[in-house]
Structures are given as C-alpha cells and as structure tokens.
Amino acid sequence: SEPTLPWTCGDEQVSILETSDGRQNLSINGVLVKDRAQGCDRLRSYFGSGCLSCDERSQSWRGAWMRYCSDDGSQSSYVTSAPNIPRRLLKRLSETGVKAEDDPCGNTGLHENKHDANDSSEKEDPLLAVPGVLLLCCGLMLPCFHAERKEGRSHNSTSIQRNAVESLSSFDVSTSSEKIPPTPHRIPPSPSRFAPSPHIARVGSVDLSVQQILRATQNFSHSFKLGEGGFGTVYRAVLSDGQVVAVKRAKKDQFAGPSDEFSNEVELLAKIDHRNLVRLLGYTDKGNERIIITEYVPNGTLREHLDGQHGRTLDFNQRLEIAIDVAHALTYLHLYAEKTIIHRDVKSSNILLTDSYRAKVSDFGFARSGPSDTEKTHISTKVKGTAGYLDPEYLRTYQLTPKSDVFSFGILLVEIISARRPVELKRATEERITIRWTFKKFNEGNMREILDPLLEDRVDEDVLEKLLSLAFQCAAPTREDRPTMKEVGEQLWEIRKEYGKSVRKA
Numbered sequence: 001s002e003p004t005l006p007w008t009c010g011d012e013q014v015s016i017l018e019t020s021d022g023r024q025n026l027s028i029n030g031v032l033v034k035d036r037a038q039g040c041d042r043l044r045s046y047f048g049s050g051c052l053s054c055d056e057r058s059q060s061w062r063g064a065w066m067r068y069c070s071d072d073g074s075q076s077s078y079v080t081s082a083p084n085i086p087r088r089l090l091k092r093l094s095e096t097g098v099k100a101e102d103d104p105c106g107n108t109g110l111h112e113n114k115h116d117a118n119d120s121s122e123k124e125d126p127l128l129a130v131p132g133v134l135l136l137c138c139g140l141m142l143p144c145f146h147a148e149r150k151e152g153r154s155h156n157s158t159s160i161q162r163n164a165v166e167s168l169s170s171f172d173v174s175t176s177s178e179k180i181p182p183t184p185h186r187i188p189p190s191p192s193r194f195a196p197s198p199h200i201a202r203v204g205s206v207d208l209s210v211q212q213i214l215r216a217t218q219n220f221s222h223s224f225k226l227g228e229g230g231f232g233t234v235y236r237a238v239l240s241d242g243q244v245v246a247v248k249r250a251k252k253d254q255f256a257g258p259s260d261e262f263s264n265e266v267e268l269l270a271k272i273d274h275r276n277l278v279r280l281l282g283y284t285d286k287g288n289e290r291i292i293i294t295e296y297v298p299n300g301t302l303r304e305h306l307d308g309q310h311g312r313t314l315d316f317n318q319r320l321e322i323a324i325d326v327a328h329a330l331t332y333l334h335l336y337a338e339k340t341i342i343h344r345d346v347k348s349s350n351i352l353l354t355d356s357y358r359a360k361v362s363d364f365g366f367a368r369s370g371p372s373d374t375e376k377t378h379i380s381t382k383v384k385g386t387a388g389y390l391d392p393e394y395l396r397t398y399q400l401t402p403k404s405d406v407f408s409f410g411i412l413l414v415e416i417i418s419a420r421r422p423v424e425l426k427r428a429t430e431e432r433i434t435i436r437w438t439f440k441k442f443n444e445g446n447m448r449e450i451l452d453p454l455l456e457d458r459v460d461e462d463v464l465e466k467l468l469s470l471a472f473q474c475a476a477p478t479r480e481d482r483p484t485m486k487e488v489g490e491q492l493w494e495i496r497k498e499y500g501k502s503v504r505k506a
C-alpha cells in the first residue's frame, strides 16, 4: 500500500492507505484500523473536532471520507489523490448508498438545524449503533450541521460565523428514524413536579393553554418572535396578569413521538430549579401544538454580547461572573439534581443573560440523565451536540459523562475570553481552531493577544494565565485529565477574587 494523505490530529498520525486492489484503509499511528465502522467514526471525530475540515488544506480528505465510508468492497476504483470529487463519482456514491448531498464539504445537504425530524432515539450500546449508522456516521454528518441564523459581530465576522457554522456547527449523527423505548436512564416525568405556574392555568390542557398562548403572543405574531432554534421558534409573551414568559413552539417536524426532543426537554426542565438554569413554567403537548413555556430572560444570548450586538462590551468581571454562573448551573446538573444530568449542548448561544448580566443556561433539547447505576461512569449513546464544543473522547467512544460538558465549558471559557467562536474558518489556517490557536499563543507567551480586542479592562497577567490554564484543563483530550465542574467553579471563584484584588491594587 502506498500511504496517501498523511495528517496529524492531536497526537494521531492519520493516513488513508490504498491497497493494490484499490481498496481504502485507514491507518492511525501506523496501525491499520480493522473495523471500517470504527475507522469511519474516527474520521468523523476528526471532522467534528475541526482537525479535518473542508478547506483547500485538507480538501483531499473530502474524497477520502467519501470513498472510505462508502467502501463496501466494490467501490475500489476511485483515484485516491483526486483533490475534488467529480460529479460522476458523487453520482456513483449516491447510487451506492452515500448520497451526493452527503458530501461533507458540499452545501446541498445542509439542514436548517441540527434536530432531525426523525431524530428521537438513542442507542445504549455503541456497537448496536454501528452497523445501522455506519453510513449515517459518515455520510450524514453534514446534513445535521445547521446554518447559523444570527448575525455575527460587525463587518467581517458575520461571514466568519456563517462559514464556521456551516461547516462545523451543530453535529448530530443520530439521524436515523429508529426509536427506542424509554430506558432506565431516562427520567420519567414526575407529575408532582410538573405543577404549572399559577400564571399558566391548566398546563397540558391544550385548549385553554394554547388559547392563552395565542392571545399572549397575538397568534404567534412575528413582532413577538425572539429567535429560532432547532426545536422551533421562540416568542416573548405577556400573560393576562402581566407576567412575561418565553414560549417555545415546536416546528411541525418535531412531532416525532414520546421520546423526542420535546419530552426530553420537558422532563428534564421540570425537575430542575436553579437560578442559573432557565426555569420551566409550563408546557402543552396535545393536538397540533407542542409548546414549552419558560421564564423569559431579557438580555439576549452570551454570543450576541460577545458579537457586540447589544452595544457595550461585557467587561472582564462580568465575563468572570458569567463563567461562574455557568459553572454553578452545570455543577448543579451534574451533582445536585435528582439524577446526574448532562447538558450536552453547552455553548454561548445557549447562555441567556439577565439585565444584571447574570447567566442562565438554556436549551435542554439534548440533555440527558447520566448513569443510573452508581458503578457506571458513563452512558453509551450517540453523539449529539454542537461541533467545535464536542468532547473528542465522546465523539470517538460514544461514552458520555459529565466531563463532556466540562470539555464544552473549556471551549466556552476561551470564547468568553477571546470573543472568538470555537471555529473561525475565515481566519488564517493556524487561527481557525480557536482552542489550538489560543494554546499556541499561550505557549509562546503571547497571552494578551488572546484577549477580546474590544475588552477595555487591564487584565493582570497572573489572572489571565490561571484562567487560560483552567480552560485548557477543561478541554483536555481525555476526561480523566479534566476537572469536575465543581472544581472548575471553585477555581473560577478564586480567580475572580484575585482579579478583584488586582483591580483594587491598580
């Protein structure tokens, strides 16, 4: 075999080898990956982590991806070194299982959002998941990426954002239509905890509540619209007693059955009560409507603030407090909720801010409960989340633990400090993966260059070093090396104290 396309992802040297009969093999650190499904999965994790992307630099991996992941033994005649896949080949792949629109670098397969209509299921065993999703793992990765809907920071970053997100945004390989019955890991709804807010009469009684909601949003009027996510559209509504709430109305294609994202979100939201988590006030799930009513958080998302969309830039202390709030919210989910809850989609657009710039974590569409068996450290489940924030170990092994949230938090922390998105494809090659760029700057002793240029505060070098070290620890490649969220919160608290002292001294 002639080695082709050698590439380095972290500590791993990756190559696609072509055998004399034209078949593709994946080699990692010189060792052949025997199981194609696993190999395909590994490739997917490289794309998911941003190591492989669809720019000209790793363009040829696009072809390698398509060939390797669609190779059933009969697809042996493709030329490995072709930098682009010719249309003819795409067509052939299409005929043999991997669709042309599944091309990881193409645009045609882009979904508006990550939540596939049929995506309501989760496998408990990665091995079970493998055969059925072999092609889905690889070919359907991109369709689950969704185009960003919000405007980015000022001039050029709008397109930066759009591009970054188009190629590496919400990543959800669980696109099959399979359903699984409720598992022991799932938290059953607890009716007593579903007691609606007194302000929303008879939650669950579709006629009344939908009518109320219709009135409160003036028939889901566009002028009440706050935003749109994968699940549906979010409206601001004023109830008859004056209470302001957020109404999340499911898209029609979210009607996928009992274990879909809707019930997932409701079951989890109903059980939690923490000031840094968006509170569920009520829901309705009948007829043609699925609606969640949550507390309204008035001051936009953290991402919007980092983009400068709300005027004044967040100062350093506010950023530290936001990070602490998120750490507290996640600590609560991991340790103090009735059962361990793993959020799985920690990212800046899921952090809502109050008028006093305190943070509330929202969007529990992907959240799920941790292992019920105390002996078990992880649950095995399909990969969900948003690329750029996704734990590489989870991507590789399907093993989900609270440490996956810790990883995402590390990425978020760098985002808070730098205001850069986790992936910024419009930047120079060495700056595209923000965590990698940050790490390099840190090691070169150029920490200040990492700081958001819009930040006006003088930040003490020691404080910045500690904060970045913490972010890197959180984003360590393996979960053993990451701190717990509780430890992260404690460290952040110390860092904030030190920052306060440094400001007073100056």
Ligand SMILES: Nc1ncnc2c1ncn2[C@@H]1O[C@H](COP(=O)(O)OP(=O)(O)OP(=O)(O)O)[C@@H](O)[C@H]1O
Pocket: 113, 114, 170, 226, 227, 228, 229, 230, 231, 232, 233, 234, 246, 248, 278, 294, 295, 296, 297, 298, 300, 301, 349, 350, 352, 362, 363
């Ligand atoms: N409780 C809330 N209070 C105020 N605004 C909210 C609230 N929930 C959501 N929003 C607004 O609605 C937008 C859409 O929220 P949603 O959670 O549905 O999607 P998202 O997190 O932006 O995207 P995705 O679902 O793809 O992760 C948010 O960006 C935010 O601006």
